[in-house]
Amino acid sequence: MKKYSAKFIATMGLLIAISVVLTRFFALENTFIRISFSFVASMLIGD
Numbered sequence: 001m002k003k004y005s006a007k008f009i010a011t012m013g014l015l016i017a018i019s020v021v022l023t024r025f026f027a028l029e030n031t032f033i034r035i036s037f038s039f040v041a042s043m044l045i046g047d
Contacts, residue, residue: 015041022040023037
């Protein structure tokens with residue numbers, strides 16, 4: 001089993017929190033389409 005460092009776990013938690021914030025609060029929403037910036041955090045995670 002691979003052990004993760006505290007720094008790695010904290011960084012992943014921070015990037016997940018940024019993803020949630022970008023999805024909820026920085027999205028452009030219309031009747032037909034929703035544009036969000038949540039991909040930025042996923043890009044930084046390397047997903």
